[in-house]
Amino acid sequence: MKTRRTRFRISALSKPRGRPGARFVDSVLFRIISVDTPPFVYFCTVSHKTWEGVMELYASPMACSLASHITALEAGLPVTVHYVEGAKTADGRDYREIAPNGYVPALVLASGQVLNEGPSVLQYLADQKPELGLAPAWGTTERYLLIDTLNYLSTEVHKRLFQPIFSGTAAEPTKAAAMAALEPTLDYLSRRLGERAYLVADGFTVADAYFVTLLNWFRFIGTDIARWPNINAYYQAHLARPAVAQAMAEEMSERARRAA
Ligand SMILES: N[C@@H](CCC(=O)N[C@@H](CS)C(=O)NCC(=O)O)C(=O)O
Numbered sequence: 441m442k443t444r445r446t447r448f449r450i451s452a453l454s455k456p457r458g459r460p461g462a463r464f465v466d467s468v469l470f471r472i473i474s475v476d477t478p479p480f481v482y483f484c485t486v487s488h489k490t491w492e493g494v495m496e497l498y499a500s501p502m503a504c505s506l507a508s509h510i511t512a513l514e515a516g517l518p519v520t521v522h523y524v525e526g527a528k529t530a531d532g533r534d535y536r537e538i539a540p541n542g543y544v545p546a547l548v549l550a551s552g553q554v555l556n557e558g559p560s561v562l563q564y565l566a567d568q569k570p571e572l573g574l575a576p577a578w579g580t581t582e583r584y585l586l587i588d589t590l591n592y593l594s595t596e597v598h599k600r601l602f603q604p605i606f607s608g609t610a611a612e613p614t615k616a617a618a619m620a621a622l623e624p625t626l627d628y629l630s631r632r633l634g635e636r637a638y639l640v641a642d643g644f645t646v647a648d649a650y651f652v653t654l655l656n657w658f659r660f661i662g663t664d665i666a667r668w669p670n671i672n673a674y675y676q677a678h679l680a681r682p683a684v685a686q687a688m689a690e691e692m693s694e695r696a697r698r699a700a
Pocket of ligand 1: 500503504505542543544545556557558559594
């Protein structure tokens with residue numbers, strides 16, 4: 441998987457919906473010509489297998505998009521990661537032309553459609569490789585437990601707690617209320633995790649990718665996770681997971697580059 445600097449340029453990245461439409465990808469190595477002949481679009485390429493299903497993930501280093509980055513690596517998917525800085529892409533485009541609400545993650549699918557909510561991006565990526573079990577199969581109770589967990593992490597932990605804490609504009613009482621909710625939230629998550637190695641299923645799922653991402657933030661604001669031994673053991677074990685370690689190393693290196 442390539443990160444940040446792409447070897448090709450895509451125009452008309454975010455077509456509204458449906459078929460890809462005319463799209464040209466220029467590269468030293470590849471040239472893909474889209475022939476828009478309704479009702480079919482034919483892709484002619486010197487390396488069809490290489491580019492089939494390629495996706496673009498827009499991310500901010502160590503933000504919630506880290507969970508999607510981890511998932512893409514876990515699944516070995518053809519995803520190119522682009523870091524967004526100051527609402528601009530690395531090649532100077534206005535990020536709001538890709539994701540109108542300005543949030544990461546945004547996943548631009550091979551069709552040109554854009555997913556722009558963490559839980560949908562995570563599940564889409566997981567569903568590309570169902571055999572890996574990164575999301576339980578649709579129709580099973582476990583799938584609904586996954587959705588339940590992703591919604592909790594996204595709305596209650598990410599948005600209700602961390603959004604005001606990280607915000608430069610939130611009122612002090614709002615920040616204080618969020619800080620006061622940190623410990624009860626970790627108590628709850630500790631009970632929810634129990635002595636299991638994974639948050640939802642018998643193996644690693646996208647909920648674990650998201651939980652590890654949020655545990656980084658607890659640590660970042662100085663919460664001593666060691667006070668919740670089961671969460672701490674879980675966190676340490678997942679930090680050693682190759683996809684987690686690789687995604688975090690890449691994103692920390694991007695942060696270091698910005699800080700330099
Ligand atoms: N509802 C979105 C929220 C995503 C979100 O809050 N992303 C943050 C980074 S963690 C962001 O892009 N913030 C940029 C901004 O607020 O302009 C989701 O759950 O994915």
